[in-house]
Amino acid sequence: MCSMQKNQSELVITGVGVTAAVGQGKTDFSSALMQGNHAFGIMQRPGRQKETAFIGAEISSLTYPAQFSKRVLRAASFSGQVALVTLHEAWNEANLDAIDPTRIGLVVGGSNIQQRELVQYYESYQERAAFIPPTYGLTFMDTDLCGFCTEQFGIRGLAHTAGGASASGQVAILLAAQAVQSGQVDVCIAVGALMDLSYWECQALRSLGAMGTDRYAAEPALACRPFTKQRDGFIYGECCGAVVIERAEAAAKRRQQPYAILSGWALATDGNRNPNPSCEGEVRAIQTALAQAQLTPGDIDYINPHGTGSIIGDETELQSICECQLSHAYINATKSITGHGLSAAGTVEVIATLLQMKEGRLHPTRNLDDPLDPSLNWVGGQSISHNIQHALSLSMGFGGINTAICLQRFEG
Structure with a gap:
């Protein structure tokens, strides 16, 4: 083709x-x-x-x-x-x-x-x-x-x-x-x-x-x-x-200018009723979405994570990001500004990613004064300029549900 x-x-x-x-x-x-x-x-x-x-x-x-x-x-x-x-x-x-x-x-x-x-x-x-x-x-x-x-x-x-x-x-x-x-x-x-x-x-x-x-x-x-x-x-x-x-x-x-290409996505479950997260499930969702989008980890230059402030969840998510070799990508936390919208969170955070892609800027992460892993490429207390080419947005839900979406800049 x-x-x-x-x-x-x-x-x-x-x-x-x-x-x-x-x-x-x-x-x-x-x-x-x-x-x-x-x-x-x-x-x-x-x-x-x-x-x-x-x-x-x-x-x-x-x-x-x-x-x-x-x-x-x-x-x-x-x-x-x-x-x-x-x-x-x-x-x-x-x-x-x-x-x-x-x-x-x-x-x-x-x-x-x-x-x-x-x-x-x-x-x-x-x-x-x-x-x-x-x-x-x-x-x-x-x-x-x-x-x-x-x-x-x-x-x-x-x-x-x-x-x-x-x-x-x-x-x-x-x-x-x-x-x-x-x-x-x-x-x-x-x-x-x-x-x-x-x-x-x-x-x-x-x-x-x-x-x-x-x-x-x-x-x-x-x-x-x-x-x-x-x-x-x-x-x-x-x-x-x-x-x-x-x-x-x-x-x-219809002469509609797209925000982005929806290049890959995945849903992976853990077989777990409880709220505790699974690194294996999150990694599987990320890797499947990347494969569908025909991307390598190095292609991702921005991550919008689930990032709720959960004691176990945040640690597990960062572990998953590192295991997927994504620690180079910029990362911020939309929920630090909006709070956790639960059922709405995944859609709102995809929109936050699209708006950042359109503006060529990444929003700050509030209250990030003592990050769990300082070695990651955090966007801290101030917004920064960055033209996103390939973004990854992540969500997790109780019952072992893990999702990942890849968004690609539209060149048209």
């Missing part, structure tokens, strides 16, 4: 949308990344605390496109509202109104994503169950987000959710890529949904040793510290991301 034919059949990303506590939309989000801005504090959203003081980053406000009526928004959960505005940005950038709606697909990454609102239902109606709103029969299901988004955007191709715990966002991208690759649809959108935690999940995750403690209760800005010796668990951050995947040939016909 000649290079021109190969380029035309490649999968590319042509639109992105992002909403996070540090900013709504790719412009504000990118600016916050490069400046290392954060929104960490004691969380205030109703249903998030119960005689507790969990630290996290919450979205302060949303700007809604005029096309969505107040009636539509009132009927949506918070996760649904955030998905709507995020998908709207990606949809418009990729000019999807020009596509046959029966040839557009949607994969929503995340399961059990609306827990906070469900807890609020339980508390409000536990003594009067007969009066619970009938819409609860829809909103407690993950598919409600698919139905809500396909209805608002007229999507008529495939639509489903994909659970992968904290790797859900990348699992959605993998499945969307496969849907386009197989010809099921011409365009597929992957949405990493906002996982709306209640105080129940926060408490359980802390008790499990996954979520950070109250060590930095007096200084929330210091609490999120991936890859440092003082880390003690992840710090939650509300966010949502959407990416549009299609073939380069189709994008060229």
Whole structure:
């Protein structure tokens, strides 16, 4: 196959949308990344605390496109509202109104994503169950987000959710890529949904040793510290991301300029129900993605890692990176700025990688004052110039799920 034919059949990303506590939309989000801005504090959203003081980053406000009526928004959960505005940005950038709606697909990454609102239902109606709103029969299901988004955007191709715990966002991208690759649809959108935690999940995750403690209760800005010796668990951050995947040939016909080529991906499992990570599984995912992309480790010049601040997870991830001979590549930690978006994290971090690729700059890593391995090529407290050619983005999820995605600069 000649290079021109190969380029035309490649999968590319042509639109992105992002909403996070540090900013709504790719412009504000990118600016916050490069400046290392954060929104960490004691969380205030109703249903998030119960005689507790969990630290996290919450979205302060949303700007809604005029096309969505107040009636539509009132009927949506918070996760649904955030998905709507995020998908709207990606949809418009990729000019999807020009596509046959029966040839557009949607994969929503995340399961059990609306827990906070469900807890609020339980508390409000536990003594009067007969009066619970009938819409609860829809909103407690993950598919409600698919139905809500396909209805608002007229999507008529495939639509489903994909659970992968904290790797859900990348699992959605993998499945969307496969849907386009197989010809099921011409365009597929992957949405990493906002996982709306209640105080129940926060408490359980802390008790499990996954979520950070109250060590930095007096200084929330210091609490999120991936890859440092003082880390003690992840710090939650509300966010949502959407990416549009299609073939380069189709994008060229619509004169859409891709962000990057989706050159390789992989999902590898550990056969393990528990939250502890596996170096072997992470290495296998990385090596499989590199092989699919026809890359050597030396070709990768930037890594966007999972990097949560987990006691065991961060060490295991760095071990995996070194075993894959990737210690030369630049590395930073997006979660140090955004917090851990759980089901949304993998999609949001792919978007962070694409925006850095577009800007020719790498964002700083907050609180990286005592890195676990100082020999690695860290981006520290200031953004730096770097033109990414080949990037690797990693995600891991409870239940032994490991994903890796290779992104290549688009030359067109």
